[in-house]
Amino acid sequence: MTEGGVTGTRSLESFLEGNTRPVSRPQAAVDDGVGPAAGRTGEVIESSTTTLVAEARHLHEAPDFGAFVRVESDGRDIVGVVHNTRTQSIEPNRRPTAYGKTEAELRREQPQIFELLRTQFEVFVLGYFDGTSMVHLFPPQPARIHSFVFPCTPAHVLAVTEDPQFLRSILETTGLPTDELLLAMLRHALDQRARGERGSRAYLAQMGSELSRLLRDDYDRLSSLVRRMTTWEQA
Amino acid sequence: MKGNGQIDSGSQRSRRGRVGVVTRGSLVEGLEMKLDAERNVEDMKAGKFVVIEGDKNDFFSMVTDMRLDATNSEILLHPPARSDELLRQVLAGTGTYNIVSLRPMLMMSKDPTSRDFDDGPRPVKAIPSHFSLVQEAEEEDVACIFGREGDSEGKYFSIGSPLDMDTEVCIDMMRFAERSNGIFGKTGTGKSFLTRLALCGLIHYDRAVNLIFDVHNEYGWKAMKETAGKTSSFVKGLKQLFGDRVAIFSLDPKSTRARGIQPDHEVYITYDQIAVEDIAPLQDELKLNPTAIESAYLVYAIYKNSWLRTLLSLEGPDVEEFAGEIGAHAGSLVALHRKLKRLESFPFMVKKLESSNGDHRGDCDREGDCVDRIMEHLDAGINVVLEFGQQTSMLCYLLVANVLARRIHEMYVKKSERFYATQRPEDQPRQLMITIEEAHKFLNPSAAKQTIFGTIAREMRKYYVSLLIVDQRPSGIDDEVLSQIGTRITALLNDEKDISAVLTGVSGTEGLRSVLASLDSKQQALVLGHAVPMPVVIKTREYGEEFYKAMGADVEDAGQRRQQAENERELLFGPE
Numbered sequence: 001m002t003e004g005g006v007t008g009t010r011s012l013e014s015f016l017e018g019n020t021r022p023v024s025r026p027q028a029a030v031d032d033g034v035g036p037a038a039g040r041t042g043e044v045i046e047s048s049t050t051t052l053v054a055e056a057r058h059l060h061e062a063p064d065f066g067a068f069v070r071v072e073s074d075g076r077d078i079v080g081v082v083h084n085t086r087t088q089s090i091e092p093n094r095r096p097t098a099y100g101k102t103e104a105e106l107r108r109e110q111p112q113i114f115e116l117l118r119t120q121f122e123v124f125v126l127g128y129f130d131g132t133s134m135v136h137l138f139p140p141q142p143a144r145i146h147s148f149v150f151p152c153t154p155a156h157v158l159a160v161t162e163d164p165q166f167l168r169s170i171l172e173t174t175g176l177p178t179d180e181l182l183l184a185m186l187r188h189a190l191d192q193r194a195r196g197e198r199g200s201r202a203y204l205a206q207m208g209s210e211l212s213r214l215l216r217d218d219y220d221r222l223s224s225l226v227r228r229m230t231t232w233e234q235a
Numbered sequence: 236m237k238g239n240g241q242i243d244s245g246s247q248r249s250r251r252g253r254v255g256v257v258t259r260g261s262l263v264e265g266l267e268m269k270l271d272a273e274r275n276v277e278d279m280k281a282g283k284f285v286v287i288e289g290d291k292n293d294f295f296s297m298v299t300d301m302r303l304d305a306t307n308s309e310i311l312l313h314p315p316a317r318s319d320e321l322l323r324q325v326l327a328g329t330g331t332y333n334i335v336s337l338r339p340m341l342m343m344s345k346d347p348t349s350r351d352f353d354d355g356p357r358p359v360k361a362i363p364s365h366f367s368l369v370q371e372a373e374e375e376d377v378a379c380i381f382g383r384e385g386d387s388e389g390k391y392f393s394i395g396s397p398l399d400m401d402t403e404v405c406i407d408m409m410r411f412a413e414r415s416n417g418i419f420g421k422t423g424t425g426k427s428f429l430t431r432l433a434l435c436g437l438i439h440y441d442r443a444v445n446l447i448f449d450v451h452n453e454y455g456w457k458a459m460k461e462t463a464g465k466t467s468s469f470v471k472g473l474k475q476l477f478g479d480r481v482a483i484f485s486l487d488p489k490s491t492r493a494r495g496i497q498p499d500h501e502v503y504i505t506y507d508q509i510a511v512e513d514i515a516p517l518q519d520e521l522k523l524n525p526t527a528i529e530s531a532y533l534v535y536a537i538y539k540n541s542w543l544r545t546l547l548s549l550e551g552p553d554v555e556e557f558a559g560e561i562g563a564h565a566g567s568l569v570a571l572h573r574k575l576k577r578l579e580s581f582p583f584m585v586k587k588l589e590s591s592n593g594d595h596r597g598d599c600d601r602e603g604d605c606v607d608r609i610m611e612h613l614d615a616g617i618n619v620v621l622e623f624g625q626q627t628s629m630l631c632y633l634l635v636a637n638v639l640a641r642r643i644h645e646m647y648v649k650k651s652e653r654f655y656a657t658q659r660p661e662d663q664p665r666q667l668m669i670t671i672e673e674a675h676k677f678l679n680p681s682a683a684k685q686t687i688f689g690t691i692a693r694e695m696r697k698y699y700v701s702l703l704i705v706d707q708r709p710s711g712i713d714d715e716v717l718s719q720i721g722t723r724i725t726a727l728l729n730d731e732k733d734i735s736a737v738l739t740g741v742s743g744t745e746g747l748r749s750v751l752a753s754l755d756s757k758q759q760a761l762v763l764g765h766a767v768p769m770p771v772v773i774k775t776r777e778y779g780e781e782f783y784k785a786m787g788a789d790v791e792d793a794g795q796r797r798q799q800a801e802n803e804r805e806l807l808f809g810p811e
Binding site (some may be wrong): 201216219220232 | 310320321325327
């Protein structure tokens with residue numbers, strides 16, 4: 001416990017930019033450092049077998065779109081991908097108002113308004129880790145509410161994206177920004193590989209081939225996807 | 236190989252060159268394979284040799300055709316740009332793929348304990364299951380099917396190597412010798428080299444004694460090698476390779492000597508040796524009409540063997556009178572007489588063998604019948620090359636070949652009959668193989684019924700005589716003869732008719748057609764038939780120093796010999 005529980009005794013400076021630690025929010029009770037919560041990026045606040053909604057630990061600090069995240073729940077690591085992020089008022093009935101000022105000015109003059117906002121992100125569940133191996137199946141039980149969400153380590157990302165099965169999961173699910181999400185995921189997967197031992201080109205070709213199989217009736221879509229991938233290589 | 240690690244082949248012996256998996260097909264129409272994405276379709280040449288690993292059997296197969304295919308016609312309408320390399324890579328093997336047609340030729344059990352295993356490769360009676368792996372054939376596979384040269388029985392003779400492989404393809408010389416064989420190919424595709432190879436094999440392994448009608452003078456002594464514009468070089472002939480085991484007979488000793496060769500014997504033919512049957516096949520060349528042959532038979536009926544001498548001894552005006560005497564149609568006999576007069580211009584035609592007019596034509600003795608001479612040689616196991624020198628006219632070739640072959644065949648029939656009667660091994664005649672070039676002249680549908688070669692081709696081995704037919708126009712040969720050919724060695728043929736003709740009497744030829752039409756114009760041949768277990772495309776064995784050595788020939792060249800002679804001269808007479 002730190003000053004988080006002692007409302008009203010924060011110095012004015014503590015509200016300045018760069019120190020956005022919330023004051024009155026219960027989940028802020030656990031801090032960085034050691035313990036099971038160390039390194040978390042959010043916390044599950046809505047859970048189902050296929051999707052999770054998590055609240056980001058800090059305002060505007062949700063994981064990137066298409067990033068792979070991991071939720072520890074019931075002793076297994078559920079793996080998912082971030083497919084939507086939104087920031088809104090804590091209270092459903094109140095909406096933020098436009099002030100016509102920069103964020104820095106607002107933080108100086110009205111720091112409390114940031115306390116009334118929260119960032120949530122939605123995670124599509126891809127599978128779970130059984131020990132160290134990735135299982136491309138929905139977990140037997142959904143993640144528990146208030147489980148912590150962590151970013152996947154490079155080793156996890158490699159394990160999840162090794163098998164092109166994840167492409168199929170995304171393509172077959174409705175309600176996702178499928179193509180954008182696929183590209184974003186591949187980009188994340190590729191970032192881990194460019195540093196790794198496997199050639200990024202070979203990986204893209206392999207994943208592309210799988211997409212080609214999955215999208216065999218939709219050549220336009222495939223070619224647009226692959227052409228967009230080509231630009232990463234040139235970059 | 237990249238693809239190999241992904242699926243365990245599960246075979247007894249793991250091959251290393253996975254090329255694809257079988258996807259569809261039938262026993263009758265052959266199989267289709269999807270080529271692995273990482274394989275380049277350009278490596279799959281027609282005639283390439285692959286092994287399909289089924290669950291119980293290995294299927295030795297030949298690539299016969301390939302096809303580019305796409306799952307979606309959209310891809311074909313909007314193909315990826317040249318710069319879209321990733322897209323092309325992505326589509327390869329998924330959206331776009333290659334189908335290779337395979338023709339299974341032989342199957343072999345994989346299980347060493349099964350009954351079929353000991354039989355070795357057998358004809359295909361089953362097909363492999365879906366998704367059986369297709370591997371590139373390896374040296375061991377080829378040896379397993381075709382045998383290796385240098386086996387204890389001396390059966391196998393290497394005539395080349397499979398496409399893109401360094402191992403040898405052998406033909407079974409025992410089987411090769413026991414039936415008539417054909418060597419076909421367009422002009423300039425290496426027929427003569429193939430023939431020379433086959434003859435060397437027969438002589439080296441002593442599987443048959445050969446009588447070669449060498450109309451272009453290219454088998455006996457050296458022959459020129461076509462070297463595409465570069466300085467032409469010469470290759471050794473049979474006499475140079477096998478020495479005493481080959482005798483050169485010459486119809487035109489002058490020409491033979493002009494080429495620097497001393498013929499072992501000169502050949503003369505008397506008019507009495509020519510029968511009416513020998514004239515009949517010349518109908519086309521002499522432009523005889525059908526009644527001419529009948530008239531000839533009339534003359535023969537009276538004068539028997541001397542019919543031709545008698546007829547030709549007449550002068551023009553006497554012929555009509557003569558016709559009246561024998562009851563022949565005057566006009567017909569006059570025409571026959573006029574046309575047969577052409578025979579008199581041949582230098583090898585003589586009235587009598589013992590030259591009574593003192594016209595001594597050479598230092599070789601002309602005594603005795605040349606056919607008897609040839610038979611003596613053949614009986615002794617000495618191969619005979621009959622050179623025609625400058626007498627290369629078709630008329631001369633047809634006449635001589637017919638006269639000689641007919642009489643030799645008669646003798647062989649007698650010998651065989653004696654052997655059947657006595658059944659003593661020493662009476663068994665030697666297998667004789669007669670090599671004829673431009674074979675369609677003897678074996679075209681009309682001639683095949685008249686010439687002795689048609690009979691030999693049909694009766695075949697009953698009388699221990701078989702043919703080695705060398706021809707560039709197999710469609711001109713009678714179907715009945717073609718269907719009896721045991722082994723066919725075929726260089727490039729383009730004409731549809733020729734291709735069909737070569738494949739007459741061979742089952743499952745659909746795939747072979749494309750293979751035949753796509754052979755290289757040099758040093759490539761398709762071998763199929765009796766002496767090989769399955770059809771195979773070969774790169775012909777190099778006919779050069781190495782081959783001479785393998786044939787046991789003395790390979791020292793002229794330079795070395797000259798040097799040796801020089802050394803010996805110095806020894807005798809001291810330095811100049």
